Amino acid sequence: MSNPNENIDDKKKFVSENIPIPQTSRIRNDSETSTPGDEANKGQKITHQFMVSGSSTIGASPPKFVTLEEIMQAANGMTNMALVHQIAVDHDFKLNPVNLPENSAQKTWVDTMKRAYWDLLREDLNKTPPVYSHALQLIEDIKEGLFAVLLPQHTKIKQTIDEVLDLTLIKQQVEAGTLDFKHYSSYVINVMSKLCAPVRDDRIKELSETEDIVETFRGILETLDLMALDMANFTLNMARPNIIAQSVEYEREKFANFLKITPDGLENTRAWLSRHFTPPTEDYNTPDRMLKVKNLTTVILNKAYMELINWDGNNVFPETLSLDEERLYEIQQRISRLSIIGAILLISSTCSPVLQSDTVFKEESKKQISEILQHVSISNEKQLQDALKTIAELMKKKINERLEKCNDSTLNAENLATLCGQIYDVGRPGHKISLLIRNRILEFLQLIISSPTAAPEKLPPGLSSLQTEVFNVAGNFLRIVSHNRSVFGKYYIDIIDALIVPSSTNQ
Structure with a gap:
């Protein structure tokens, strides 16, 4: 009560x-x-x-x-x-994920495009020899996703991520036939586990136990999106007192501009x-x-x-x-x-x-x-x-x-x-x-x-x-x-x- x-x-x-x-x-x-x-x-x-x-x-x-x-x-x-x-x-x-209406044309289109992307990645990896063109772009996207959830003081973590997810080195591994995709997914999940909010711990644990490499990377990207949202809401909460303090004058000014026209x-x-x-x-x-x-x-x-x-x-x-x-x-x-x-x-x-x-x-x-x-x-x-x-x-x-x-x-x-x-x-x-x-x-x-x-x-x-x-x-x-x-x-x-x-x- x-x-x-x-x-x-x-x-x-x-x-x-x-x-x-x-x-x-x-x-x-x-x-x-x-x-x-x-x-x-x-x-x-x-x-x-x-x-x-x-x-x-x-x-x-x-x-x-x-x-x-x-x-x-x-x-x-x-x-x-x-x-x-x-x-x-x-x-x-707070900012929330966009949830498209079930059975809507937009949701159907988005789901179809996502499914097509991951199906194509699976086909590429199952070829003999495997084709890594889409996989390399995926690693680049994940790298950017990790950078997006870092705070300014995380300079050492950013440097380490940059060194491990070095696309030049990874391309050399592809050409030599020594690329271990599972190694990189494990590294990314480990970094995410240290950066994510407690609410994402169960999802991280689930990812670490997933054997299918395509589903693992799919889950990594989806979870990174949620982590980016968590970071945006954290930043918003930090800035909220300043926003509130200035909101009255700001709204007055914008409304005055509206009245002018x-x-x-x-x-x-x-x-x-x-x-x-x-x-x-x-x-x-x-x-x-x-x-x-x-x-x-x-x-x-x-x-x-x-x-x-x-x-x-x-x-x-x-x-x-x-x-x-x-x-x-x-x-x-x-x-x-x-x-x-x-x-x-x-x-x-x-x-x-x-x-x-x-x-x-x-x-x-x-x-x-x-x-x-x-x-x-x-x-x-x-x-x-x-x-x-x-x-x-x-x-x-x-x-x-x-x-x-x-x-x-x-x-x-x-x-x-x-x-x-x-x-x-x-x-x-x-x-x-x-x-x-x-x-x-x-x-x-x-x-x-x-x-x-x-x-x-x-x-x-x-x-x-x-x-x-x-x-x-x-x-x-x-x-x-x-x-x-x-x-x-x-x-x-x-x-x-x-x-x-x-x-x-x-x-």
Whole structure:
């Protein structure tokens, strides 16, 4: 069970160090470009220009023309910004192997090409005399692969690898008929065993026991790819503090560049904040106006951020949060799942006084229910109902098993049928228990992002069984919100300030 102070400490870190957090980001590019006709100005140097069309609500602004170079620079900047943002807000971010979809044309093609390569190598080695042209290139690739996983201080190891895997010497051995391919594979595996992360030890052991020389070298290359990924993630972790420290300024700069070529790059952000804006009744035309605007912006943002996890799909996501859209959607889904899990645990534990205080039963049930709901889209009624049927059958069995173990009366058929019906009902929109739990989770998130200090917030009643999960969601949400405030706070203040002007003038 997580300590609540862990997330509070994380909040303190976030506020003081701009340390942001989990899940994948997406760059949305809705602008369209077109090139001028080829017949224009033949024989002359043409500067390609593109008109970036703005919102139809901005009729007073003239069309803005930008060069292709400006567009490409902005696009590259936004791509780099997405990567920096991903590292900054996701403590668990790491590079992963590319896994192509099963039965996809791309995977079929890649697998076919790989198989053809290794079949060709096998044929060459089985010829009399053996043909080593492909094998020599393979050794060169392995040599480069070993260099790729070395650290700068590994100069002696690099020198030794260079001496042992000397292609000139190996070619001489080929010509003399003395090449011992197995010797080189054993040497490479031995070097890999000293360089690899512990997670690769089993794979290295498996390679050392493989007799087929082609399969050995195939395994060596595949494992070197994984080791290169391990090294990249190690380097990323080492650089993470510096990336995080500079991410706020970097993202501000890249977003400012994006705004330079976009007529109204804050249109959706303005609409988002405007939905939570109420014209103030007090006079803002005073010497401390900007302080009042900043305070009002904080209040409005605390409400607006909560809308992000109750998002209406008919609205367009704010530009300043486009990189977090998927993360926020996942948080929304997790809250929905937790509401359902909490409701089922409450319904199940009320079947018997024994179960109400049985933390082991609740923890085991929560884990199993979570696994069933893990890949279920809560908004998909059929998926959810199918999952709830599975959960109902699971809970029928678990409850009676637990009651028997505690020497308590088990549920009869009628009570079990009632239990199943109650679990099925959890999936209905507006279900009172799941809605109550959802509202309490949202109240807790509101407290966390609104608190001006890092003081611990009390978990609302009814959420004790979900404490670990709720703290995790709160931590993830807090990091997104805190980082977003740091990067885009100035834009938010300017938007609110502009909204106040007409209301102040009309007073």
